[in-house]
Amino acid sequence: MGWRAVLAAGADLAWGGACAACLRPGPVLCAGCAAALHDRPALAVPVRAGVPFTIARGDYADDLRRVILACKERQGLTLVPVLAELLVGSAASLLEERWDGRPLRLVPVPSSRATVAGRGFDLTAMMAGRVARTLRRHQLDARAWPGLRPLRSARDQAGLDVAQRAENRRASLGARAGEPGAVLLVDDIITTGATLAEAARALGEAGHTVLGAAVVAATPRTSGHP
Ligand SMILES: [Zn+2]
Incomplete structure (x- = not known):
């Protein structure tokens, strides 16, 4: 955890602030x-072929978008539990449909080192840890596992269209060594699904069964519409 995130969390407590959703x-x-x-x-997101089954808590808009942005850009750590709780709903709904009862690993989609450094904390890793803890409290055999690593630094996805994102993501992730098992991907947002498809490819090639992805929000571009 970086000092920036600690300071931001402390500042919120000391000086008060505003609701991240309604301001x-x-x-x-x-x-x-x-x-x-x-x-x-928690609803299934319409995705293109090759993108794993994905469940989100709504569109990346309005209150959901404001809370995610506040977590990533301003209030940081204080909102991680809020996003993690939303993810628990996505994960539970997904597991209800897809889980065969095997020990479950929650694999965060990795952020770039620069993103983690700038933010001061690793959002997807923290969310995966919290979701796993909640699932364990409900007697599920679940644990977070950082099973993916970036193989090279992909370009920033912002501003790229669907085809460019897919190309940018190809062979950009690798699976870490580990006993093959049932995997649930964890991310904050699905945009085109290119990152989740790449994550599923890397884990699938390493012998894992990817049940799907639990995310907080889906952008309208996910299903290929502008
Ligand atoms: Zn509010």
Whole structure:
């Protein structure tokens, strides 16, 4: 955990702030917005062929988008538990459909080293750890496992179209050594699905069974529409 994230978390507590979802002054997430987020259904995301089965808590818009952005750009650590709780809903819904009862590994989609350094913490790794802990509290045999590593630094995905993203992601991830098993991918956002497809390819080639991906939000571009 970097010092920036610690300072940001401390600043929120000391000086107060605004709700990340509705922007009204108050706690980092007000009770009304917390309830609204909690009530969002976990739904399958329409994805292209090659992209693993994915469940999200809604479109990357409105309150969901504001909370994710606040976590990544400003309030950081204080919002990680909020995103992790949303992910638990996605994961539970996915497991209900796909899980065969084998020990489960939650594999975070890795962020670049530069992203982690700039943010001060590894968001997907922290979320995977929290989701695994929650699943264990419900007697599921689940643990977080950093089973993916970047093989080379892919270009920033922003501004790339669907085909460019797919090309950018090809062979960009590798699976770490580990006993093959049932894997659930964890990420904050699915955009075109190129990253999740690459993650599933790398893990599949290493012998793992990728059940699917639990994400917080899906951008409208996921299904290929502009
Ligand atoms: Zn609010």
